[in-house]
Amino acid sequence: MKGLGFGLERIGVAAIRHPLVFSIVLVVITAITASFIPSVKFNGNVTSVVPKLSENFKNFDRQKRDFRDFSRDVAIIINSPRINTASGLEDLRFMQLELAITGGISSAISLFSIPDPDPDTGTLRQFFPNQIKDDSEAQALLDRLVRDYPQASSLLSEDKQSVLLLVALDLDINAGNDAEAFAAFESLKKSVEASAPDDFEIYYSGLTPIGITILNALINDQVKLTLFGLAFGALIAMIFFRSIIAALICAVPPILTAIWSIGMFGLIGIPITYLTTILPTLALVLAYADGIVLYHRWDKLNSSTDIENANLRANLKEAVLKIGPASALTSLTTAFAISSFALSPSEALVEFAWVGVILVFFAFLAVIVGLPVLGIWLIKIGLIKKHKTKEGVFSFGALSLKLYQSKPVLISVAALASVIALFYVHAALKPDYRITDYLPTDSQSLKAEQIANDVFGGRSLIFFSVPVVEEGAMSSRANRQRLGEITDLLGEDFKSSKVFSLHSLWKEFDENTVEKIASHLATAPESTRQGYISKDGLRMLVSLRTPSSQSITETSVLVNEIKQSLASLPYADDIIVTGFPVLLSTEFTLIINDLRTSLLVAVFLGIVLIGIATRSFFFAAVAAVPNLFPILLTELIIFMRGGNINVTEVVALTLAFGIAIDNAVHVINVFNSEKNKGKDVQTALRDAILEVAPALGASTMIICASTAVILTSSLPILSIIGTLIIAILIIALVTNLTILPANILTLSRVLSRKNSNE
Secondary structure (H helix, E strand, O other), rough: OOOOOOOOOHHHHHHHHHHHHHHHHHHHHHHHHHEEEEEEEEEOOHHHHHHOHHHHHHHHHHHHHHHHOHHHHHEEEEEEOOOOOOOHHHHHHHHHHHHHHHOOEEEEOHHHHHHEEOOOOEEEEOOOOOOOHHHHHHHHHHHHHHHHHHHHOOOOOOOOOOOEOOOEOOOOOOOHHHHHHHHHHHHHHHHHHHHHHOOOOOEOHHHHHHHHHHHHHHHHEEEEEEHHHHHHHHHHHHHHHHHHHHHHHHHHHHHHHHHHHHHHHHOOOEEEEEEHHHHHHHHHHHHHHHHHHHHOOOOHHHHHOOOEEEEOHHHHHHHHHHHHHHHHHHHHHHHHHHHHHOOOHHHHHHHHHHHHHHHHHHHHHHHHHHHHHHHHHHOOOOOOOOOOOOOOOOOHHHHHHHHHHHHHHHHHHHHHHHHHHHHHHHHOOOOOOOOOHHHOOOOHHHHHHHHHHHHHHOOOEEEEEEEEOOOHHHHHHHHHHHHHHHHHHHHHHHHHHHHHHHHHHHOOOOOOHHHHHHHHHOOOOHHHHHOEEEEOEEEEEEEEEEEEOOOHHHHHHHHHHHHHHHOOOOOOOHHHEEHHHHHHHHHHHHHHHHHHHHHHHHHHHHHHHHHHHHHOOOHHHHHHHHHHHHHHHHHHHHHHHHOOOOOOHHHHHHHHHHHHHHHHHHHHHHHHHHOOOOOHHHHHHHHHHHHHHHHHHHHHHHHHHHHHHHHHHOOOHHHHHHHHHHHHHHHHHHHHHHHHHHHHHHHHHHHHHHHHHH
C-alpha cells in the first residue's frame, strides 16, 4: 500500500543494504543508553500528576507556607497491651522525648503533648505528671484525659491499647525533594527502632511512608516486568514458529527497546513514576508484536513452494516493504493515542505523553532496523535457511472466515448498535481515586493506613484557613469568637473529636483563662504556633480528619456540603478550604475527565490517521466500530464493577486502544495489497485474513503474555492496568477478525450497489 507508512519502511531497506553501518549505529546507541541505566531514578510520589499551576494547588501550597507542611507528617501507630499501664506510658514518653531531640525532626506530639492550662495563671502545664506511680493511676489519667479533652481520642484508641505519635519532619518547604523526605523518614525509623520496647508493634502512616513504599515497589517491578516480559515473549515466539532461532530474532527488537527505553530515563534525568513504569514494558511488547508479524512474513516467503530459487535477502527486503508500512502506521497510531495525554493540564501526564511517544519510536526502530540487520548476519553465517511451510500454531483464520462470512450485514449492524448503546456507559462513568489503591496489598503501609482509618478515624486532613477579624491573633476576642464559630459549625456536622483548632483546647474554660492562655501563646516559639496561627498572624487554622481510603468522589461531596454550611457566614468567600484530600478531589476529577476526553480524541485521531495513510475514507469507516467496541465494552465491565473509573484505568484504556488498532492496520494493509493484484473484494479479504490472522493471533498472545507479567506487580493499580490491556487486546483481536472484515464486505456491497444504480 503505497504511502501507508509514510515511507518510514525505507529505513529498514537501507539497513538491509548497509548492515555493517547500521549494526555499528545500533551497538553505539545500545552501549550509550545501557551506560545510563544505573543512573535511572524513581519517584514514588502519587501526587506527581497534579497540575502545579492550578488554583487548588496554589491554595494547597499557600497553606503550607502560611502555617507548615502537614503533608510530610508521619503518624507512628503503636500497638501494645501495656499502653494503659504506668510502664507503657513511661516508655511512650521516653520515645517522644528521644524523637523530639533527633536530627531531621522538628516536633513529636503524643498524649504527653496535650496541655492542661492552669485556670489561675493561664500557664500551659503538662497533663501527665512527671512520674506515674502505678497502673491504676495510669488508667485514671487516661480516663480523665478522654473525658476532659475529647480531641485526645484522635491519639488514643477506645480500648486504650493503641496510640499515635505524630512526627513532623524537618524539611525545607521550598525544596520539594522526595529523596530528602525519604532519607529523613529512614532516619526516623532507625530512631524508633532504637527507642521502642520489643512489645511495641510499630506502623507508619502518612504520605511519606506511602511514597517510599511505592518507590521500592517501582524499583522491584521495573526489573521484574522487563525481564519476565522478554522471557514470556520469547517463549510465545518459540511456540509459534517452533524454532529457537526464530524466538531469538523476534526477541532482539524488544531487548533493544527495553535497553533504550530504560536508559533514556537515566540519560534525560526523568524519574520513573507509578505511571511511566509501564511504558518500557509496553514498548517492548509493541516491538514483539510488530517483530513477529514482520518475521512471520519473511518466514512465509522463505518457505514458498519454489524453495530452490528463494532468495533469503530479497525475501527479507520484500517482507520489510510489505509489513514495514503497516508497522510504521501502527506505531504512529499508538504514538497518537499516547500523545493525547499532552492535552491534560498535568505536567506529569504531558511528560508521560512525550516519553511514551519516544519509546514507541524506539520500538519501531528496533523492529525496522534491528530485525533486518540481525537477519542479514544470520543469513551470512548460515543460520537462516529455506524450508518447507510449517503449520501455524495460532490458526485463527479459518474460524474468522466462518464468523464474518456467515452474516456480515447482521454483524456490522449489531456491532454499530452496540457501540452506540455503550456510549451511555462511557458518559455514566464517574471519576474515582483512592490513594490506598496504590499500595501493595501486603505492605506495612497499607496496614498502617487501615489501622489509622479504622481505629483513629483517619489522619488525612482537610484544612480551613480562616482570616482574622483584626490584628492580634488569639489575643483578640473577636478573632477567638470567629475561630469558635467555625469550629462549632463544623462540629455540628462531624464528631467533635474529628474537628480541631485552638478553640477545641479551651472551649470548656472561662474567658479569663482563655485570655491568659492566649497571651502566653503570643510569646510562644513559632514552632508551637505554626499549627494554629499563620506566620504573619492574619489567618487561623481549623482541621478536619478524614480516612485516607475515602474516594475523591466522597471527598468532593463532603467539601461541597461543608461549603454550603459555611455559605451563610459573611466571610465565607475568604475561607480557604484545602488539604491533600481536597487537592486530590478537585484536581484528579478534572484530570480524569480530561483524560477521558483525550481517549476519544485518541480514537478519532487513530481512525483519521488510517484514512489519511490509505487515502481512503472507506478504510477509516470500516475500522471505527471494531476498535471502539473493545474500549466501550471494557468500560462496561468497569461500570458494572462499581461505576467509577480512575486515572490509571483511563491511561490503560488509551494505551490499549493504541495497541489494539494495530490489528486493523495489518488486516487493511494485506487486504489492500491482495486487492491491488486484481482480486475481488471477497477473495482478497479471505486471503488477507488467512495470511494475517496467525501472526495477529501470535502477536496478541505475546502482548498478553508479556503484559500478564504486570499482573504480578506488587502495586495493585498496575495489575488493574495489565488486566484491562489484556481484556481489550483479546476483544480487539476478535473484533478485527470478525467485525472489521464484515464491515469491509457490507460497505463494499453498499457502494457497489450504489455505483451500479448510478
